[in-house]
Amino acid sequence: MTTLGIIGAGHIGGQVARAAIANGYEVVIANSRGPETLADLVAELGPNARAATATDAAAAGDVVVVTVPFKAFDAVPVQPLAGKIVIDTNNYYWERDGHVAELDEGRNTVSGMLQQHLPESRVAKGFNHITARDITTDGRPAGTPGRRALATASDFADAAEFVTDLYDRFGFDTVNVGPLAESWRVERDQPAYSAGAQTRDELVANLAQAERAVTAA
Template sequence: MMTIKRVGIIGAGKVGIVLAGLALNAGYEVRISGSGSVEKIALTIKTLVPGAIASENKDVVANSDIIILAIPLSRYKNIDADLLKDKLVIDATNYWWETDGVREEVLDADSTSSEQVQAYFKHATIVKTFNHMGYHNLQEEAASKNSSKRKALFVTGNNHEAVDKVAQFVESMGFDQVVHYNLADGIMTEPGSPLFGASLTYQDLKQTIDHFDQTEFGKKIAASKLN
């Protein structure tokens, strides 16, 4: 898998803007697209993340080594499934009722959100990360490797090589990584879990995940759908 030099971000909201800034600071070439026209977001990009290139989805994907999905989960099917063919894709999305609406209209009940994103973009390789820490924390708490205040992100996916590549990318963005090799484990960091919104050091994040009862959490999620 190629060395990552060019980062493409689909989504020019708060998370997308923050990740664009971190990627620029880390020395990457950054392209970013939004839901509106290029002209519509260009001024925002120029003001908030000068140096990033505002573009449309097709150009972002064609000129990037890695793609970050930083859009409301309910909108991923607005993107042509073939657009991300053969791409390494970070899924930074979460289901959030305020923006996504009724859960059952967005997600099937029998698998996790990232598994469904992977099923839709079946020719892409999906790795889940950047989804469980708030955008303020991502922006303010990125730190050098030797910093005692450095925080960690959970990174998981089914493709070992891709997960390792994304973990290296997360490292370069200023965060330690707790790595799993099962995309379904991403449910442990989604809204409703103790890890969602948490900003933890590597040891604290690893300890929390190691003691996390995924089966019990799954039961709570299933029960919540019946209420």
Template sequence: MTTTADLSSLGVIGAGRIGRAIAVLGRAAGLDVRVAASRPPEQIRAEVEAAVLGAQAVSVDEAARADIVVLAIPMGRFRQLPAEALQGALVVDAMNYWWELDGARPDLDDPTTSTSEIVQAHFAGSRVVKALGHVSGYALEELARPAGDPDRLGMAIAGDDAGDVAAVGALVDALGFDPVVAGALAEGVRFEPGTELFGADAGAGEAREMLARFWQSQRGRVVSRARGGSRP
């Protein structure tokens, strides 16, 4: 079982609201936090250091060498990241597809697959786990709680490797949320935008119930129909 003791560094690619919030939580958990963006490190250093006390502004290559790397950039831009930079890395997909931001992208709006599977296909040499993307920005900034707190929120996790899911679960726990394992990476479709759990900021028990109800929801029926009635 992977524990927080096995994690010492966190790379965050993306210096927007979500990336900064995750970086702040990482520093609070005692991790060595490295933040990268599309701009060179020297151009983001001042804002990163002002927003995240103790974090380092680094290149994408440097962020990718952390124990776990979180992708927190607009989803329409993930293919701009060189796949070789993340070769072998454990990557947390915290991205979501928004047509308002990303534009109309049929390649990212395919109900026959999950967006995290599309990310995994691009970063074929990496190990992708979906997490940290379905709670609100406010929840990441204000609602993290210590283990055992009755108001702690649940955080869904989906991934194909049990060890990687355990590692991300340890990270989620360290950041202040209860890990809720949804299943394989394909199951990430159950907490993408348009699902009941997305943005719900629910406790772990309620999050599990929402995941279980997915296939009876409108979005679940659309996905099931597109897949010929099959489920992941």
């Protein structure tokens, strides 16, 4: 049984955990306040879930989801994630995170910065343009007309393939944007981010319409 580590137990982390448990994964989940604060969530998730520290969740997961506010990405433990696929759900909101010149000037991407922080991990973008509640309610069987699609991006083929498989298990089609350098196409304020539920064809079209704006700090 594959163990999914989840660092961040907010809205997205909790819903990914629920979907993962429903699809036969084990879950080890952490937040910034300590494992004891996750007792209710773990009780809801059942015997295949447990709470841990971020370091322990990173170590326990065969694959690890990082779903913390972007401003906290550099606190994600590095060594326990070495050699692992890491799914990054982060978005950059300068109002919350403070201005980051690399992003404001279009020189980097949110997931690219996490990849730099985790040089021995294989980072893939995932779950960043879907509202939390939709993760467990919008999924449909493969081949269903109008099935919703989600984007991923990675510099590593196996990481993108894992996200593609996970999306499919959760009930979503996948559009692979390409390397992390192209993941800005699905970041905040881009058509693919703001359009809500999209089919594969709609998502492809919205990704193609992306324009990289540069925002002065």
